[in-house]
Amino acid sequence: MVIFSYIVELYIKRLGLSVLWVESDSTLAIHCITKGGGPWHIQATLRHIRHLLAMDRDTITHIFREGNQVADLLASEGWDRRYYYEYSSQDLPRRHRSLVQIDRFGLPTVRGL
Template identity: 70%
Template sequence: MAILDGIILFRRTVLSDLWIEADSTLAIHCLTRGGGPWSIQATRLYIGHLLAFDRDTISHIYCEGNHVADLFASEGWDRRCYFEYNAQDLPRRYRNLVKH
């Protein structure tokens, strides 16, 4: 669901090429090769309709390389609601991480 939410947010922008990195090899495998548990098939198919596989990229990244995304995900889990930062509102503790 996090990948789907990210794609939907991205598609609201004027950017065209999307690169998804996830630390779940199962999620990457399901999206690129199909299959997976029956409970995710509707979501997987919807994601497939939103992606342009000739232009968009999906790849695996180890947890260590996904530190910033993990921090935001943890914060989202703690808030238990949807929240979106803009560049001016980004907390100081994240600014230096995002710049690198």
């Protein structure tokens, strides 16, 4: 959650975004952000996210992992890293680039069996 909060704030500032549409595969996270609740130790982070996401202007919706495999792959990598890392479009690994292309063309993907 803290990383999510940081990333949202980073993109709002860096890209000068005025409207956000955030997708998450965690219905629990969406519920905690939009309806409240959640563990006490992340309440400050949830309040910060609510402050960043103006619910009357921005949208937060559920998407299955298969719907955005690039984000799922990056999130999985994030668990393995102990520091912040940002890819540029030039240094994106081959697997990531192929998933971006599949997503760009609107082709369906299937999670590994």
